[in-house]
Amino acid sequence: MNFLWLPHRAAAERVDELLSRSGLRIERIVSWGQVSPAGFWYDQAEGEWVLVLAGAARLRFEDETDARSLGPGDWLDIAPHRRHRVDWTDPAVPTVWLAVYYR
Amino acid sequence: MNFLWLPHRAAAERVDELLSRSGLRIERIVSWGQVSPAGFWYDQAEGEWVLVLAGAARLRFEDETDARSLGPGDWLDIAPHRRHRVDWTDPAVPTVWLAVYYR
Numbered sequence: 001m002n003f004l005w006l007p008h009r010a011a012a013e014r015v016d017e018l019l020s021r022s023g024l025r026i027e028r029i030v031s032w033g034q035v036s037p038a039g040f041w042y043d044q045a046e047g048e049w050v051l052v053l054a055g056a057a058r059l060r061f062e063d064e065t066d067a068r069s070l071g072p073g074d075w076l077d078i079a080p081h082r083r084h085r086v087d088w089t090d091p092a093v094p095t096v097w098l099a100v101y102y103r
Numbered sequence: 104m105n106f107l108w109l110p111h112r113a114a115a116e117r118v119d120e121l122l123s124r125s126g127l128r129i130e131r132i133v134s135w136g137q138v139s140p141a142g143f144w145y146d147q148a149e150g151e152w153v154l155v156l157a158g159a160a161r162l163r164f165e166d167e168t169d170a171r172s173l174g175p176g177d178w179l180d181i182a183p184h185r186r187h188r189v190d191w192t193d194p195a196v197p198t199v200w201l202a203v204y205y206r
Contacts, residue, residue: 003154004176019152019180023126024205026152049122049129051106051201053156073107077122098154100203102127 003028006094023103031057033091041083046101051075055095058088106131109197126206134160136194144186149204154178158198161191 007014009032019026025046036042041062052074058067059076062083068076078084089095110117112135122129128149139145144165155177161170162179165186171179181187192198 002176003156003178018178019203021150021205024203026203047124053106073105075106075121098201100122100127100129102124102205 003098004096006030006096009094025101027097027099027101029097029099031055031086031089031095031097033089034086035088036085041085043081043083044078044101045080046103047080048078049075049100049102050078051098053096053098055093056090057086057095057097060085060087106201109133109199112197128204130200130202130204132200132202134158134189134192134198134200136192137189138191139188144188146184146186147181147204148183149206150183151181152178152203152205153181154201156199156201158196159193160189160198160200163188163190 001016001018003018007030013032013034014030016028017025018028052070052072054072057070059070060067062085067087070076104119104121106121110133116135116137117133119131120128121131155173155175157175160173162173163170165188170190173179
């Protein structure tokens with residue numbers, strides 16, 4: 001699969017695993033307006049480095065007041081067990097994420 | 104640094120380290136026509152997952168006859184110690200790579 005190939009809009013996010021190795025997983029995620037469920041926080045044993053390549057999103061850490069706005073080229077590293085959620089993704093265009101999960 | 108920010112053309116490739124963790128390193132590499140030195144092969148102890156996001160390149164494995172042409176969205180995984188080299192990158196435009204080195 002070419003990384004830049006885009007699926008049709010769907011009700012759910014689309015997740016494609018690009019690499020899986022011991023202690024490492026690389027995924028491409030495409031959102032079309034999806035957000036984390038109300039009140040839900042990701043709390044992952046793995047670290048996650050995430051890069052937005054297209055679209056727009058707001059990611060919130062539980063330990064911060066304001067959500068972080070992410071657009072093309074923005075990336076951040078999420079430490080293991082740092083609770084976070086996706087407050088918003090642009091419903092008008094696909095938001096393309098590259099996520100590297102590591103231990 | 105925004106991932107999509109581009110440096111001016113330079114004599115050497117530009118490498119920016121985006122993440123460094125135990126057994127994991129993520130780099131952004133920008134080539135402007137640079138290639139591996141004649142006769143040189145990379146022979147790395149680490150695995151390398153690499154994604155081309157812009158530009159064009161030809162990557163050759165020693166164990167294959169033909170170079171692989173890579174363009175935007177193409178990615179591949181290079182096993183540890185699989186000898187390879189960059190035969191060509193487009194001299195006219197920047198070639199932007201995301202490289203994930205892992206153990």
